[in-house]
Amino acid sequence: MANSTGDHPWQRVPIEPQSVDAPLSRAAVFLVVTVADTPEALATARDVISSISDLVKTVGFRDLNAHLSCNIGVGAQFWSRLTEVAPPVELHPFAEVHGAVHTAVATPGDLLFHIRAERGDFCFEFERQLLDLLGDAITVQDEVTGFRYFDARDLLGFVDGTANPTGGDMADAAIVGAEDPAHAGGSYVVVQKYLHDLSTWNRLPVPSQEGVIGRTKVENIELDDVEHGQKAHKTLTTITDDQGVEHDILRDNMPFGRPGQGEFGTYFIGYSRRLWVIEKMLERMFVGDPVGSHDRILDFSTAVTGTTFFVPTRGFLEGLSG
Template structure:
């Protein structure tokens, strides 16, 4: 890959490299019009680390963290002199049978902790601080399900980069020097038809996912006429280089309402990597041979953000409004 020869995640980056947590809240809000609303958002961005410390000190082993992502339109409204090179609104993807819709969102707060009460308390204070400056768009509380499985019964996030690979895959390098240490973030909320999935044989489930269900062994489908989710989500460029992303997906649900889902959140150094992944999943390779997982999992949201470095957050907090 071009850019940094990453040895570690930069100290200035937000806590993107934090280990997978037991609980999370994914909060997407819109920022209301007016100078007062923007001023409140700036104050919040400037004090987000202090807020994490204020809540998190009660139990440091809870490992509370919060990553802030900023949408393209809000970035423009905040009047920053420069903008991440690839940042733009989520582009809807429509295949022959399934669609990845685009939905609004100015700010993403990815709140993580080992205890759900810490996520709740942080969100409560966060929203109280923002007050009428924002409007709620989407709020999902996720939980770690057994040994990092999704509600379909398969281990999720197996292909995540580790160690120095996190920086190579998830963080912007010297190719966009003003935004080194930042990350593009795409979120989607998928709802599963567990009844239909439960009626599907384990053998077919494994072919659809590309892994064995019990022991999580990768299956080879190079010669298969229909590619698995695993293969379609693997992105290789024209030079044969594989481009990973960092996923921190979480299951969520309300059994009493028949709601069972996976909240997809992907951090990437290059936005085009996730865009190509979604094209392969929803349109198919070749066209029409879409990801069969979509027959059981429906995307209801799709939003793109940029999670800047801590120093860039401070710059945005102190900038003048437009």
Template sequence: MAAPQPVPQLLLGPPAKAALFLTLTVAPGREDDVRDGLGELSGLSRSVAFRARDDALACVAGLSSDAWDRLVGGPRPRGLHPFTPLHGPRHHAPATPGDLLLHLRARRADLCFELARLVLDRLGDAVAVVDEVHGFTYFDERDLLGFVDGSENPTGSAAADAVLVAGEDPGFRGGSYVVVQKYLHDLTAWHALPTEEQERVIGRAKADNLELPDDVKPPDSHVALNTVEDENGEQLQIVRQNMPFGRLGAGEFGTYFIGYARTPDITERMLRNMFLGDPPGTTDRILDFSTAVTGGLFFVPSATLLDDLPAPGTAPAAEDAPEPPPADAERPGDSLGIGSLKGAPAP
């Protein structure tokens, strides 16, 4: 009798009106407490969601490469590695501290807040919050630059195929990889541009969201550099769940980029295009107005695995776990290459 398929976390769902993004670090020596707390996350989520069943509350948890080694026993997800900072000719993508990512979303901000409060109460001083962003929907799914965001996301079964690990890493079916970055916008400089020039920066028309024709769209536009294909010319997809955020008194206006994919290679290639250029030096013009101030890569285990993470030293080696790479092999994401897609299936 075949083993049951693992149940994914709620990566995909109806559009959210609000989101709360928490990046946490784990206190040394408190790994057991955090692992136990993660095992209770689904129960806490259900207890809050039950009070507002139609408002689509979801909480997704991801672990960084270092946190996986500290908290989890047995084999590792084969694509998990630290976020690699990028140092381009003009712009930089930093890597910032973070062991855990919690992505809470719903149709109501109070649900996200209540669940986050309960989770942090449960984890207590075993964790520290190093980044907290409250996102919101802005008019018709636009970012604070005034353009529709995420319109190229795949839907239905194509979305599941794009984000969920399958037979390529059998021990981690139903999992996913997520990259997050917080971008701060210079709205004064942005609003100084005429609409036609803003459209050339983005690669889309502002009013109707239509992509500019190829003979009009500049090669350094955001759309051009974030459209990537495999060797057969098939477009490679991720699912973005970006959210605007801001603090009026601080003059802080931004976009929280969050991209899910079944392999981190696709998102990393997009970031390489943006910050290093494709061809090299042709960097994304949006970076002249949007500065990345955080960066992290996390693995999102299936809900089945998250409910019962094995402690280090207790899990048997999986029979289908991939062979570890040679000690001198280049890890995906090392150097400026950030790995090769090899036909594998931003913001």
């Protein structure tokens, strides 16, 4: 793609997305931090994120087959501190969604580091060096270590991410285009940490579990939508616009857990070209469609975090050093 021109250094770098389309990895770390409100902390954050590619190379050279990568997302409230560039058109803080029974909560976050690799030790070492560089400029708000569970299943026992777009459809679903030329190549991302009540879930008969999810548990075959009554999770998270066009997102969810602490969960991370698509999904899950008929998965899975970020291009990040 040809170089852009403009007043900002990042505009003179080729528009190259971050590793949004990297394949599902065997290990991941999801790190959400806030940046201290001082000039020194801001300068440190700028230096670190503008040179993040160098840190990926420093850690990743030990085994290129580990495919280490790190995507950086910038929160809405931190955007104006980080840069004078106008924010992406849809970027705003995560809006809590209040249903009659369940709530999608909003939690703080200035920066998201989505670290992925085929080896867990690479994620660990990258995060260790990253936090050493950031030092006391940041406060960790949430840190989750995810892992591949069997054949890409969540801890509820179902395959996760089956509906992800592929090929050219992936870019259309996840990468901002000409509708926001100043931020073309970027992506909106929403993260939520869900904790599962596995003991209650596992007492549910498998056919009932399949009705909640909308797929068979063993074969991962999609079930038909119900014509009346409670809709399944896969139906509520299928979004179409007023013209009947279906809009996908790119999920890179990971299970996590600490059995000794009774903690079992799924870390939801959804990349999207259009933030409103994810927001509509959450509205349908928590408020219900029709209203009052919420996603039954929420009776077993509680959202304890919720934050929205924008993942700019590599050129934008590199330009922050200027």
